Amino acid sequence: MNIFMIGTPRSGSNLLRLMLNELPRIAAPHPPHILQRMMPLVPNYGDLDKRENFARLVDDVCRLVELNPVPWEGVTLDRAGIERRCRRHTLLGVYEAVYDAMAAAWEARSWCCQSLANIAYLPQIEAHFRSPRYIYLYRDGRDVAVSSRKAVTGEKHFYHLAREWAATQQLAIGMRERIGPSRFFSVSYESLTSQPELSMRLLCKFLGVRFNPSMLEFHKSDEARRAAESNEMWGNVTQPIMAGNTRKFLREASEEDIRLFESVAGNVLTTLGYDLARIPRGAKRIISDEDVGRFEAENRRLKEEALRRADMESLMRLDRQTTLVHEIRLRGQMAPPSARAIT
Secondary structure (H helix, E strand, C coil): CEEEEEECCCCCHHHHHHHHCCCCCEECCCCCCHHHHHHHHHHHHCCCCCHHHHHHHHHHHHHHHHCCCCCCCCCCCCHHHHHHHCCCCCHHHHHHHHHHHHHHHCCCCEEEECCHHHHHHHHHHHHHCCCCEEEEEECCHHHHHHHHCCCCCCCCCHHHHHHHHHHHHHHHHHHHHHHCCCCEEEEEHHHHHHCHHHHHHHHHHHHCCCCCHHHHHHHHCHHHHHHHHHCHHHHHHHCCCCCCCCCCHHHHCCHHHHHHHHHHHHHHHHHCCCCCCCCCCCCCCCCCHHHHHHHHHHHHHHHHHHHHCCCHHHHHHHHHHHHHHHHHHHHHHHCCHHHCCCC
């Protein structure tokens, strides 16, 4: 069984991954974001039916995994073995083979990919995998925005965060309607933290596996410790679930930021069952081009500020994968035109 977690970052996906990882039949490693990082680079490899081109793609994907900030403990990615596992000579084929090899090393029957960015590649996932399952994890977008401002990467202005959050939720809601409940499970961060056992029992029923009480003790695992050590933003995964970690935006966001977020994404908030706090339902603020220009400038400033205060050790771990992606991009630019795929 192939399981894909989708949604928006800062919604509790590390928490949910670690809980799932406590199930003996499911392997849920920290994600190297294979599709997000590699899909734009596929044209650089040329014709993947050519052995040397496909072998290079396999090697690069394996290197990306090996540079992951949270290592895949006990997993050795033998390039020839990964090639043999591939059902198709495509990036999706390599992605599947790498996760299958990880699950085999961890003696699990199924795997879960935590890369929330996979929501952008659902048509490709649907076309490649046999009846994949989806876990849609969502959280109050205003709390997502508050948390995202503290992260090293990503958008920082509430205007940009609201647009990004709303677009992602609309994608997920649309896919939920098309796929149906047999392969699509929705759970909110608020339910996960306020009723963790009930949420996990319902999820286990959806996945066809037995609930394990150790799912609620995820914070004691070695995997939780490794995640916390790799990035200060994930430090809370070594603590028990924080049941009151909701509606933080009322304390940590300005009145203007809340109004702006609700004006941009209010209809999506209400669709997901969240009450609006500062504007009437259905109300919208008129945002001018001048406003957007100011938001852009402030967003850039906030991003620069986040990088300045970042933990350098955590940043260096992320930079290793960024450096690899840059290397692959340069390699493609230096290749002769005849060696590149036509897009």
